[in-house]
Amino acid sequence: MAEIRKRYDALVIGGGIAGMQAALDLGEQGYEVLLVEKDPSIGGIMVGLNKVFPTLDCSSCICTPRMAEAAHHPKIQLQTYTEVKRVERRGAGFEIRLLKKPRYINEDGCVGCGDCERACPVDVPHEFDFGLGARRAIYIPHANAIPQKAVLDLDNCIFCGKCDAECPPKCLNFLQEPEEVTTEVGAVIVATGLRLVPMGTKSEYGGGRFPNVMSPLAMERVQSGNGPFGRVLRPSDGKIPRDVAYVQCAGSRDRSIGIPYCSRVCCMYALKQALLLRHYIHGISVTLYYMDIRAFGKGYEQFYRRAVGEGVRVVKGKVAKITQVENQDLLLRVEPLDGEGRVEERRHDLVVLSQGLLPAWHPKGILDAEEAEDGFFLTPEATIRPSVTTSRGVFVAGVAAGPKDIPDAIVEAGDAAMAAAAYLEWTRRRAGSATTAWEGVESEVVT
Amino acid sequence: MTATERPEARPKEKRPWLILRDRHGGMSAQLKEYFKEQQRIRKLMKEALKGEPRTIPQLATACKLDSSVVVWHVMAMRRYGLISEGAEQNGYLLYALKEAPKEPS
Numbered sequence: 001m002a003e004i005r006k007r008y009d010a011l012v013i014g015g016g017i018a019g020m021q022a023a024l025d026l027g028e029q030g031y032e033v034l035l036v037e038k039d040p041s042i043g044g045i046m047v048g049l050n051k052v053f054p055t056l057d058c059s060s061c062i063c064t065p066r067m068a069e070a071a072h073h074p075k076i077q078l079q080t081y082t083e084v085k086r087v088e089r090r091g092a093g094f095e096i097r098l099l100k101k102p103r104y105i106n107e108d109g110c111v112g113c114g115d116c117e118r119a120c121p122v123d124v125p126h127e128f129d130f131g132l133g134a135r136r137a138i139y140i141p142h143a144n145a146i147p148q149k150a151v152l153d154l155d156n157c158i159f160c161g162k163c164d165a166e167c168p169p170k171c172l173n174f175l176q177e178p179e180e181v182t183t184e185v186g187a188v189i190v191a192t193g194l195r196l197v198p199m200g201t202k203s204e205y206g207g208g209r210f211p212n213v214m215s216p217l218a219m220e221r222v223q224s225g226n227g228p229f230g231r232v233l234r235p236s237d238g239k240i241p242r243d244v245a246y247v248q249c250a251g252s253r254d255r256s257i258g259i260p261y262c263s264r265v266c267c268m269y270a271l272k273q274a275l276l277l278r279h280y281i282h283g284i285s286v287t288l289y290y291m292d293i294r295a296f297g298k299g300y301e302q303f304y305r306r307a308v309g310e311g312v313r314v315v316k317g318k319v320a321k322i323t324q325v326e327n328q329d330l331l332l333r334v335e336p337l338d339g340e341g342r343v344e345e346r347r348h349d350l351v352v353l354s355q356g357l358l359p360a361w362h363p364k365g366i367l368d369a370e371e372a373e374d375g376f377f378l379t380p381e382a383t384i385r386p387s388v389t390t391s392r393g394v395f396v397a398g399v400a401a402g403p404k405d406i407p408d409a410i411v412e413a414g415d416a417a418m419a420a421a422a423y424l425e426w427t428r429r430r431a432g433s434a435t436t437a438w439e440g441v442e443s444e445v446v447t
Numbered sequence: 448m449t450a451t452e453r454p455e456a457r458p459k460e461k462r463p464w465l466i467l468r469d470r471h472g473g474m475s476a477q478l479k480e481y482f483k484e485q486q487r488i489r490k491l492m493k494e495a496l497k498g499e500p501r502t503i504p505q506l507a508t509a510c511k512l513d514s515s516v517v518v519w520h521v522m523a524m525r526r527y528g529l530i531s532e533g534a535e536q537n538g539y540l541l542y543a544l545k546e547a548p549k550e551p552s
Contacts, residue, residue: 104467122482123520123527132522133522133523133526134519134522134523134527155475155478156478157467157468157471158474158482159464159467159468159474160464161464164464173463174463174464174466175463211515228522228526230525233518235518236514236518237507237518237539238503238517240538328514
C-alpha cells in the first residue's frame with residue numbers, strides 16, 4: 001500500500017457509496033483525493049445489501065465495480081482500516097491526523113487466498129452478517145471486499161501461529177503497531193453513512209431479546225446468496241419461515257424515543273424484502289404493518305403496487321407489543337386502523353423491525369462542523385446547497401446529512417464533489433501562483 | 448575454533464505471534480473460556496452427526512443445547528466446509544458431516 005503523502009486536494013471520510021462517488025467525481029476532475037475508511041474494506045452498507053429497490057438489481061453488482069474504480073483510480077489514494085482523529089483548519093485548508101490500525105499482515109504481500117482464515121481455529125460472530133454468521137479471528141472481510149486482504153482481530157486471537165504456518169507468501173506481520181500519520185488537504189467531504197436505531201430501543205418489540213425479531217440489515221444478509229445461512233431461515237432454529245411480519249416505523253416518527261423524523265427508506269426496503277421473500281419461499285405469507293406507505297421516489301409507487309399485486313399483505317395499523325410464544329413464534333398485538341377500534345393478536349414465525357436511520361459518526365472533537373438537532377450534519381442552506389456545512393471547506397454527502405436512499409446519496413455525493421471543487425478553485429484563484437489549491441490562502445480571506 | 452569446540456548455543460528466537468501475545472497482555476480469560484466452549488460444542492455436534500444427518504432441532508436435542516446456539520455453530524461449520532446441507536424435512540433442513548478431504552496422492 002502506498003504511503004500517505006504530505007498533501008492532497010481533498011479528503012473524503014467514508015468509503016461507502018456516497019464517499020466513493022464523491023471521490024470519483026473529484027478524481028475525474030483531476031483532483032488528488034485521499035479516501036479514508038475505518039473498516040478493512042470499502043463498500044459501506046450497500047455492498048452488504050441483497051438487492052436495490054425498485055429495480056431489484058443485485059446491490060453488490062452495482063457497488064463492486066464502483067469499489068474497484070475507486071480503488072484503482074490514479075487520482076484516488078485509498079486508505080482502509082484508518083480512522084480520522086482530528087481535522088484542524090490551517091488557512092483555507094486542513095491538517096488531518098489519521099490513525100492507521102494494524103492488520104498484522106504486509107498488505108503488499110497478501111494475495112487474499114484465505115489460507116490463514118481456514119487455518120485459524122477460532123470462530124467469532126461476523127459483523128458483516130450482523131452476528132448471524134461466523135468469521136475467523138483472522139479473516140478476509142467478505143467475498144467482495146476491496147482490498148482483498150486479511151485482517152487479524154487481536155481480541156479474538158489465541159496466538160497459536162497457525163495462520164503464519166499456512167500463509168503461502170509469509171506475509172503475517174505480528175509486530176505491526178498502530179501508526180499516527182499527518183497530512184494536509186484543501187477540502188473535506190464527510191460521507192460517514194448510517195447506523196440503525198438500536199434493536200432494543202422499542203423494548204416492547206423484543207428486539208435483541210427474541211431471536212426471531214430481526215433487524216432489516218440482518219434480513220438483507222439472510223436473503224443474500226452469500227449470506228450467513230445460504231438461504232432464508234429463522235435464526236432461532238433454522239426453520240424455513242412460513243409467515244413473516246414487517247413492523248414499520250419501529251424507531252422512526254416516534255417522539256417517545258427522540259426520533260421524530262421519517263427515515264425515508266424503511267417503507268421501500270420492507271416492501272422489497274417482503275416481495276423477495278414471496279419469490280424465495282413458495283407459499284410464504286408476508287404482512288407489513290404500517291402507518292403510511294411513503295413511496296416517494298421514481299418508480300416507488302409502482303413498486304408498492306407490484307408488491308401488493310404479488311401477494312404482500314399490507315395492514316394499516318400500529319403494532320403495540322410483540323411477545324414470544326411457544327416454538328419461539330411471535331404474537332403481535334395490533335390495532336388495525338380501519339375505523340372499528342378493535343385490537344387483534346396475530347401470530348407470525350419471524351418479525352423484521354423496520355428500524356430508522358441514525359448518523360454513524362459524530363464530528364464533535366474531531367471536526368468543527370455543527371450537527372443539527374437530529375444528530376445529522378447541519379446544512380444551513382439545505383434547499384439550495386445541500387452539501388454545504390457550517391464549516392468552510394467541509395462538505396457532506398449521503399446519510400451523514402440526513403436519511404436518504406441510494407440514488408439520492410449518489411446525487412448528493414456529486415453535489416458535494418462539485419462544491420468541494422468550486423471551493424478548491426476559489427482558493428486557487430485567491431492564492432495566485434501557489435502550487436496547490438489552498439496554499440497561501442488564509443482563512444480570513446475566505447468568505 | 449577446533450573441532451572439539453562447540454559454538455555457544457544461540458538463544459532460541461521467540462516466535463513473532465508470541466511477542467504479540469506478550470505485548471497484548473496475553474489471551475483474556477473470557478476468550479479462553481469462549482474457545483473452550485466452542486471446542487466442547489463442536490465435539491458434541493460432530494458426535495451427534497456421526498450416525499445420520501439431522502435438523503437443527505434434532506441436533507439441539509441430541510446435544511442438549513439451545514437451538515439458536517446450534518444454528519450459529521452449524522452455519523459456522525457449513526461456511527468452513529465441515530458440514531453440508533441436505534434435503535428438507537418438515538420445514539427444516541438436514542445437515543450432515545462432510546467427509547474429510549483426502550490428501551492428494
